Amino acid sequence: MAPWLVTIWLFGIGLYGIISSRNTVHLVGCLSVCQSGSYVLLLGIGFKWQAGPPIFYDHPPGTPAVDPVMQALVLTDIVVGAAVTALLLAIAIQVHKRRGTLDPQHLRPLRPDA
Amino acid sequence: MNPGARLVIFLCALVITAPAAWRVMHSMPTFGAATSGYADTVNTLAPPLRHVSNMVAAVNFDIRGFDTLGEETMLLCAVVGAVMLLRGSRGEQEGDEAGLLAGRADIARSDATTLACRVGSTALLLFGTYVVLHGTVTPGGGFQGGVIASSALLLLYLGEGYRCWRDLIHSTVLAALEGIGALVFVAAAAWPLAQGHPALDNLLPLGKLKDLYSGGVIFLLNGAVGLAVTGSFGQLILEFLEETRSPEDESEPNEADT
Amino acid sequence: MKPLVITVLLLTALTGLLVVLSRDPARQVFALAANGLMLGVLFFVLQAPDVAYSEIAVGTAVTPLLYLATLAALRINKKHP
Numbered sequence: 001m002a003p004w005l006v007t008i009w010l011f012g013i014g015l016y017g018i019i020s021s022r023n024t025v026h027l028v029g030c031l032s033v034c035q036s037g038s039y040v041l042l043l044g045i046g047f048k049w050q051a052g053p054p055i056f057y058d059h060p061p062g063t064p065a066v067d068p069v070m071q072a073l074v075l076t077d078i079v080v081g082a083a084v085t086a087l088l089l090a091i092a093i094q095v096h097k098r099r100g101t102l103d104p105q106h107l108r109p110l111r112p113d114a
Numbered sequence: 115m116n117p118g119a120r121l122v123i124f125l126c127a128l129v130i131t132a133p134a135a136w137r138v139m140h141s142m143p144t145f146g147a148a149t150s151g152y153a154d155t156v157n158t159l160a161p162p163l164r165h166v167s168n169m170v171a172a173v174n175f176d177i178r179g180f181d182t183l184g185e186e187t188m189l190l191c192a193v194v195g196a197v198m199l200l201r202g203s204r205g206e207q208e209g210d211e212a213g214l215l216a217g218r219a220d221i222a223r224s225d226a227t228t229l230a231c232r233v234g235s236t237a238l239l240l241f242g243t244y245v246v247l248h249g250t251v252t253p254g255g256g257f258q259g260g261v262i263a264s265s266a267l268l269l270l271y272l273g274e275g276y277r278c279w280r281d282l283i284h285s286t287v288l289a290a291l292e293g294i295g296a297l298v299f300v301a302a303a304a305w306p307l308a309q310g311h312p313a314l315d316n317l318l319p320l321g322k323l324k325d326l327y328s329g330g331v332i333f334l335l336n337g338a339v340g341l342a343v344t345g346s347f348g349q350l351i352l353e354f355l356e357e358t359r360s361p362e363d364e365s366e367p368n369e370a371d372t
Numbered sequence: 373m374k375p376l377v378i379t380v381l382l383l384t385a386l387t388g389l390l391v392v393l394s395r396d397p398a399r400q401v402f403a404l405a406a407n408g409l410m411l412g413v414l415f416f417v418l419q420a421p422d423v424a425y426s427e428i429a430v431g432t433a434v435t436p437l438l439y440l441a442t443l444a445a446l447r448i449n450k451k452h453p
Contacts, residue, residue, distance in 0.1 A: 004139045006381045010388045012128070017392035019124050020117065025397040025442060029404055032435070033388045036411055039427075040384065043418045046153065049146040049373070053419045054157055054169035057251055057324060061161040066419045067153035068169035072178060074415075074423050075170065076185040079257045079343060082430045082438075083192035086350045089442045090196040093357060094203060096446050105117065170422045213448030245425070253421035261429040268437060347434055354438055357445035 003044030010037030024092040024102045028085060035081050039074045046070030165320045166250045166329040174255065175335040179314040182335075183303055186342060190296050193346045200353045212276065213360040223275060231273025238266035246340035250329045256336040260343025267348050276355065288348040295342025302331055302338070380414045401439045408432045 010033055017030030046067030052059060054068040096102050143149045160172045174182050246259030271279045306315035318330035327333055387407040394400040408431020415424040 001139065001142075001145060002378055002381050003145055004142050006385045008135055008139065009385050013389055013392050016124065019120050022395065023397055025439065025446075026395060026400055029397070029400050029439070030392050032404070033391050033407070036384075036388065036407065039411065039423075040381070040414070043415060043420055043423065044145060045143070045149060046420075047146055047418050048148050051419065053253065053421050055253055055421070056157075056161055056167040056169070061167075062158065065157050065169070067150050068156055068173050069150070069153055069178070071170045071420045071423050072173040072182075074420070075174065075255075075257055075426050076182060078423070078426045078430055079261065080185050080188050080192065082435055083189050083196075083346060083350070085435060086354070086438050087192045087196045087199075089354075089438055090199040093442060093445050093449070094199055097203060097449055102446070105115075168422070213444070253425060255422060258422065258425040258429065261426065261434060265429060265433040268433065351434070351437065351441075354441035354445070358441060358448055360448065 003040055003047075007037045007041040007044070010034070010040065022103050022105065024095065024104055025089065027104060028088045028092065031088070032081065032085060035077075039077065042070045042074050161323060164316065164329050164332065165323045165325075166332055167324055168250055168252065168255070170253075171249050171255045171332055171336065172329065175332045175339075176314070176316055176329070179331075179335070180303075182339070183299055183314070186296055186299050186339060189342070189346055190292065193292065193349055197349055197353050200357060204357065213358050223273075228273045231269045235266045235269035235273065238269060239263055242266060242340075242344070246336060247326065249336040249340075250332055251324055251326065256339025257343055260340045261347060263340070263344045264347035264351065267344075268351060271351070271355065276359075283348065283352065285349065285352055288345045288352065291341045291345030292349065293345075295338045295340070295345060298338035299335060299342070302335055377417055380410070380417050384410045384414050397439065397443055401436045401443075404439065405432045405436045408435065 014030045014032075014034035014037065017033065018027055021027040021030060046069070048064065048066050051064040051066050054065040054071070056063070056065075092102065095107065099107060101107065148154070156173060156177060157169055160169055160177070161167060164172050164176060166172045242259045242261075242263030242265075244259075245254035245262055246256055249255030249259065267283060270282065274282070303313045306317055307313045309317075311317065314331070316330045316332070318334065320330045321328035321333075384407075387403065387410045391400060391403040391407050394403045408427060411431060412424045412428035415421075415427055
């Protein structure tokens with residue numbers, strides 16, 4: 001039951017951080033906390049007690065191992081998540097250059113005369 | 115919308131979804147029980163079928179290789195987007211002067227830092243290449259090794275200073291690395307398709323289990339993804355650090371141009 | 373084994389809370405690095421060495437650097453309208 005609780009906790013606290021944030025860079029950090037909740041969920045599903053990693057170099061194939069499909073999902077997710085974080089930070093820099101403020105609650109949608 | 119109203123709406127949403135979350139949490143499978151027959155099948159069948167000992171690499175590049183093709187393209191698109199955003203308003207010229215902030219001391223770099231970073235970045239680059247090449251036998255692979263190699267580029271910046279680092283690392287080289295990695299991945303998917311097999315089919319010779327070259331197309335895709343990820347993260351680091359240079363002219367960002 | 377998994381899960385939840393509670397972005401960078409490290413240890417304890425490699429390299433080295441470079445760029449470009 002523990003990983004599911006931690007997942008709900010991380011997602012909830014990340015969401016609270018996003019809605020109450022006063023700084024876009026802080027907001028992007030809270031978004032990454034939400035994402036890490038999903039990693040915990042996926043790896044928690046694949047876990048088995050008394051099983052080793054799914055690498056059969058030292059042990060013969062056939063020893064109990066945890067789920068490799070979940071690990072493959074999380075692996076690519078982490079790297080792509082970092083790239084998307086970089087994209088969001090680039091957007092934050094541009095918003096700051098044009099609007100002068102980073103407060104999400106003071107940013108209005110784009111208007112032609114802005 | 116003022117912050118108080120926002121918080122109240124959030125709490126209402128929490129109250130409404132809490133029973134559902136509780137119910138879902140209790141009907142999840144027990145933590146640590148075996149849940150997936152697919153996983154056991156992969157663990158049993160992949161070593162004799164593909165001659166690899168890293169199951170995660172086999173799943174990533176062969177059994178579910180098509181998903182990784184999508185992830186690779188996502189990485190490419192995110193990096194292209196970030197680079198375009200940053201370069202679009204800054205222009206293509208390379209800033210030479212470091213951006214200075216009032217009241218902030220300009221500390222000279224010590225020799226110990228430079229030496230440690232030179233030794234460290236060489237070792238890290240070697241380690242990253244090792245992790246990429248051994249992706250089919252031990253934990254590791256293209257994604258991990260690529261990120262480790264790009265952190266070697268980072269150490270090099272720390273030790274050499276921005277100007278020397280910029281002379282060493284050219285943006286075109288990094289872009290070429292990224293493009294070649296993605297191109298090899300797409301070619302490995304298209305080549306079997308052109309010959310009548312399913313896309314990303316493993317047509318290369320498979321090699322021996324626990325050997326360095328094993329898994330056929332898995333080994334090739336490991337290398338391609340390693341190149342692509344190194345190029346991608348290197349580009350990101352380069353563009354972000356270029357933002358910290360002082361701007362050449364004081365003009366306003368022009369909305370009509372970008 | 374079970375107390376270890378529970379402890380690391382609780383530490384991960386704690387560092388996640390710290391990331392959200394540090395409102396100043398310059399402080400949040402270190403909380404993010406700590407969160408990345410704890411996640412890496414959690415993935416290692418959950419028998420996933422590949423994922424742990426990825427998370428430690430990305431979460432403690434590359435991502436905090438991107439945040440620091442962004443903060444520096446924001447401060448430098450603040451003077452110019």
